[in-house]
Amino acid sequence: MTIDHILDDEPRRSIWLVTLADVMMLLVGFFVFLQVNPNVDARALSQSMREGFGLATDVPIALEANVVQGFAPGSAVLPPHDIAAWVRAVTTDPRTTVRVTGGTDGTPGDVDPRTQSGAILAVDRARAVAAAIAADVPAGRIAIDTRPGAGRAVQLTISYDGETR
Numbered sequence: 369m370t371i372d373h374i375l376d377d378e379p380r381r382s383i384w385l386v387t388l389a390d391v392m393m394l395l396v397g398f399f400v401f402l403q404v405n406p407n408v409d410a411r412a413l414s415q416s417m418r419e420g421f422g423l424a425t426d427v428p429i430a431l432e433a434n435v436v437q438g439f440a441p442g443s444a445v446l447p448p449h450d451i452a453a454w455v456r457a458v459t460t461d462p463r464t465t466v467r468v469t470g471g472t473d474g475t476p477g478d479v480d481p482r483t484q485s486g487a488i489l490a491v492d493r494a495r496a497v498a499a500a501i502a503a504d505v506p507a508g509r510i511a512i513d514t515r516p517g518a519g520r521a522v523q524l525t526i527s528y529d530g531e532t533r
Contacts, residue, residue, distance in 0.1 A: 432458050432526040436497055439520040441478045444492035446500055451524065455501045458526050459509070466501065467511045467525045470494030471518035478520060490514035497522045 402408055434454050438447035459466060470493035472478045472486040480488040494512045501524075502510070515523075 429528040430525050431464065431528055434524045435521050436524070437519075437521040439493055439522075441473070441475070441520065442481055442489065444489060444496050446496045451497060452501055452504055455524070456504045459505050461528075462509075463529055465509045465511055465527050465529045466505050467513055467527060468494045468498045468501075469513040469515050469518075469523045469525070470497070471514070471521055471523070472516045473520045474517035486516040487514055490516050493520075493522050497524065 402413075434451065436447070436449045436451055438449070439445070440447075455466065458464075470490035472490050472493075474486065478489065479486045480492065491512065491514050494514060498510050498512055509529075
């Protein structure tokens with residue numbers, strides 16, 4: 369019997385599978401520890417984990433989204449859309465925020481006419497939608513963002529932002 373014959377008969381496992389199983393067992397043990405230990409302060413634990421991973425603030429949890437489409441190329445004029453009714457229905461919880469993300473389609477014709485900038489047009493579109501919902505959502509709960517190249521639309525994302533401050 370040769371060494372090749374012995375190695376061929378031996379069952380083998382991929383090394384990544386063993387490593388994955390080890391990580392999963394550690395995670396299960398960690399969560400069991402959290403459930404069993406009544407003295408764990410959840411806020412202190414989450415804060416220390418955020419610091420350990422280099423996150424400065426809480427990351428909001430997205431709950432719902434909607435899109436306002438139909439902007440003309442190079443224009444920030446709000447198309448006919450009943451976004452205010454949707455916002456009123458989904459922002460009843462004061463712990464939520466509305467992120468308004470304006471976009472452009474990335475073509476040379478879909479830019480701000482004065483500055484020839486897609487980013488400025490995306491901001492103008494986001495501001496037009498934010499102004500349309502401002503009567504229904506307090507200003508401190510609206511955040512404006514841009515994503516040039518994402519299409520001639522404005523995306524609204526309702527996020528859980530944590531306990532009220």
